[in-house]
Amino acid sequence: xxxxxxxxxxxxxxxxxxxxxxxxxxxxxxxxxxxxxxxxxxxxxxxxxxxxxxxxxxxxxxxxxxxxxxxxxxxxxxxxxxxxxxxxxxxxxxxxxxxxxxxxxxxxxxxxxxxxxxxxxxxxxxxxxxxxxxxxxxxxxxxxxxxxxxxxxxxxxxxxxxxxxxxxxxxxxxxxxxxxxxxxxxxxxxxxxxxxxxxxxxxx
Amino acid sequence: xxxxxxxxxxxxxxxxxxxxxxxxxxxxxxxxxxxxxxxxxxxxxxxxxxxxxxxxxxxxxxxxxxxxxxxxxxxxxxxxxxxxxxxxxxxxxxxxxxxxxxxxxxxxxxxxxxxxxxxx
Numbered sequence: 001x002x003x004x005x006x007x008x009x010x011x012x013x014x015x016x017x018x019x020x021x022x023x024x025x026x027x028x029x030x031x032x033x034x035x036x037x038x039x040x041x042x043x044x045x046x047x048x049x050x051x052x053x054x055x056x057x058x059x060x061x062x063x064x065x066x067x068x069x070x071x072x073x074x075x076x077x078x079x080x081x082x083x084x085x086x087x088x089x090x091x092x093x094x095x096x097x098x099x100x101x102x103x104x105x106x107x108x109x110x111x112x113x114x115x116x117x118x119x120x121x122x123x124x125x126x127x128x129x130x131x132x133x134x135x136x137x138x139x140x141x142x143x144x145x146x147x148x149x150x151x152x153x154x155x156x157x158x159x160x161x162x163x164x165x166x167x168x169x170x171x172x173x174x175x176x177x178x179x180x181x182x183x184x185x186x187x188x189x190x191x192x193x194x195x196x197x198x199x200x201x202x203x204x
Numbered sequence: 205x206x207x208x209x210x211x212x213x214x215x216x217x218x219x220x221x222x223x224x225x226x227x228x229x230x231x232x233x234x235x236x237x238x239x240x241x242x243x244x245x246x247x248x249x250x251x252x253x254x255x256x257x258x259x260x261x262x263x264x265x266x267x268x269x270x271x272x273x274x275x276x277x278x279x280x281x282x283x284x285x286x287x288x289x290x291x292x293x294x295x296x297x298x299x300x301x302x303x304x305x306x307x308x309x310x311x312x313x314x315x316x317x318x319x320x321x322x323x324x
Contacts, residue, residue, distance in 0.1 A: 003218050006220060007220075007232075126307040126308060126309040179267070181307040181314045183310070183312065187312055190271060191271070194229075194230060194231070194232065194272065198229050198273070201230070
């Protein structure tokens with residue numbers, strides 16, 4: 001039996017993963033329960049962190065206000081500068097969100113947003129575990145990695161979708177060190193298989 | 205992805221391995237590389253020109269990246285596993301000779317290992 005035959009669902013998982021990675025480069029419009037959103041960028045993540053907003057996950061249940069604000073930050077219309085146009089766009093966003101909440105419900109929007117964030121961070125770097133002293137912000141690490149490699153200015157790096165940024169950093173890491181340890185979202189299928197396989201061995 | 209051609213049913217790419225052999229945890233091994241080199245004894249004449257050589261097998265060594273559940277410990281140095289990398293050679297036993305620094309993410313762990321073939 002070959003490797004794909006041994007681990008059910010693995011082939012399909014890596015096919016899905018490859019499609020998702022390619023689409024990150026194509027600026028395909030994204031929607032969360034009908035509300036338009038931009039691809040998550042480093043700037044978005046910094047904003048969310050600065051506003052001390054919670055990231056949606058499977059485990060938490062965000063309020064309507066939190067979801068509305070997160071979706072506004074992610075909106076292609078988002079602007080931090082005050083203007084009449086911004087007021088109109090903000091109002092239009094609130095209407096879209098209210099309609100979406102009426103149609104899909106708060107929980108479903110929360111789940112869709114959690115999937116959006118999980119997809120965006122699927123290729124994020126691993127950790128060695130334990131506390132590590134930081135001497136600069138996490139943003140500086142990404143700007144340094146991408147700017148030094150591609151000579152991109154700060155603004156360009158901050159506007160880069162994290163799905164693209166993480167992939168480029170992975171490609172760079174592999175180029176410099178072919179044995180660099182990286183994780184794939186499709187690894188979860190293998191992990192489930194390993195859990196089952198090793199549990200069977202212990203039980204027998 | 206299937207190979208365009210696999211002459212001799214050579215095993216390649218990712219695979220699952222059990223460490224220690226037949227009693228231990230199952231791991232997924234990626235980027236498996238097995239090196240089957242040679243040692244050369246060269247003979248030259250009085251002018252230093254080549255006049256003969258003996259080529260003998262070198263030790264078989266390899267590297268791999270091992271995936272496991274985050275709560276599972278990486279293989280230990282000296283643990284053995286059995287694997288068939290070349291069908292015509294058959295199953296061989298290998299000894300884990302190096303274990304790198306593990307990295308973890310979302311409940312999984314990966315570590316680079318090196319191994320050497322066991323001869324006796």
